[in-house]
Amino acid sequence: MNFPRPNIFISKCLEHGHCRYDGSQITSPEITRMMPYVNFVFACPEMAIGLPSPRQAIRLIINDNNEERLVYSMTGEDVTEDMLSYSISKAEELAEMDLDGFILKSRSPTCGIKEVKLYKTHGKTQSISNKSRGLFAETIIEKFPFLPIEDEGRISNFNIRENFLTNVFTKAKFREVKKNGAMKDLVRFQSDNKYLFMAYNQTQLKSLGSLVANHEKRRFGALIKDYEYHLSLLLKTVPQQKRNVNVIMHILGYFSKQLTAKEKAYFLDLLEQYNKQQIPVSALTSVLKLWAVRFETDYLLDQTIFEPYPVSLITVSDSGKGRI
Numbered sequence: 001m002n003f004p005r006p007n008i009f010i011s012k013c014l015e016h017g018h019c020r021y022d023g024s025q026i027t028s029p030e031i032t033r034m035m036p037y038v039n040f041v042f043a044c045p046e047m048a049i050g051l052p053s054p055r056q057a058i059r060l061i062i063n064d065n066n067e068e069r070l071v072y073s074m075t076g077e078d079v080t081e082d083m084l085s086y087s088i089s090k091a092e093e094l095a096e097m098d099l100d101g102f103i104l105k106s107r108s109p110t111c112g113i114k115e116v117k118l119y120k121t122h123g124k125t126q127s128i129s130n131k132s133r134g135l136f137a138e139t140i141i142e143k144f145p146f147l148p149i150e151d152e153g154r155i156s157n158f159n160i161r162e163n164f165l166t167n168v169f170t171k172a173k174f175r176e177v178k179k180n181g182a183m184k185d186l187v188r189f190q191s192d193n194k195y196l197f198m199a200y201n202q203t204q205l206k207s208l209g210s211l212v213a214n215h216e217k218r219r220f221g222a223l224i225k226d227y228e229y230h231l232s233l234l235l236k237t238v239p240q241q242k243r244n245v246n247v248i249m250h251i252l253g254y255f256s257k258q259l260t261a262k263e264k265a266y267f268l269d270l271l272e273q274y275n276k277q278q279i280p281v282s283a284l285t286s287v288l289k290l291w292a293v294r295f296e297t298d299y300l301l302d303q304t305i306f307e308p309y310p311v312s313l314i315t316v317s318d319s320g321k322g323r324i
């Protein structure tokens, strides 16, 4: 399959520069593996506001007015306003860049999307919670409500990574369709993604289907905006086991007359293992794809559910931490 490259913003310290407070860079096998397949755009917000590397660590504190402030951990010098104004202007700049997703540095007081430590004050003291967001991350989450935003820790979880990659590669493909401006490409996009979309959200699949049917004969330019909105809603949905089983049974229906009783029994046994969360959904879709090849079911062979992103990015490594 041909996959357009997604555009992903990444915190610079994740494999793209030694810019952390201690002069280090974070290694991530998941990010390294993505490099040949995606366009990474990166920046270090702390260095962008003039902080050096190495530097004194910074932290989030909550002041007496209940406001979160970004300060130097030891001296208490406040850099909140600099970071807020950088974040707002960077978010504006990124909004012009056709991004498909973000990978930010976990737990950072600047880039962390969750579980960031909050302190009462600077100096030697214990944190009072670990439920905050970094200042830059907060701005990005508000500005891009429909883009997948993850951190390098979360994408070490198999299901989260699979969902993130499916999202960004689907969005990249859609951008290509949108740019080409041809209705026939949109019809093909909808058709190829039918079962993938069904696994995500049946309601949005129907809305997308009626937009593509285009009974009102709307122009591509007007229609594509609505399509993009509903596609974003669809991809915001978290895939669930029940919906995956529904899709798998739909696809199995294509072969029901050709399969032997033993083949069907074997497959239903696999389905049982999937229901018990002993195997991933790809164990089932691999068998279905094999049958699509064997029975020359060309319509199914084009379905993205069999390969929503480049197969080289599939690894079974799983930290077991985090939930979608």
Ligand code: SF4
Pocket: 011, 012, 013, 014, 019, 020, 021, 043, 044, 045, 046, 047, 105, 108, 110, 111
């Ligand atoms: S977490 Fe963000 S601000 Fe901190 S070093 Fe990494 S890129 Fe820079």
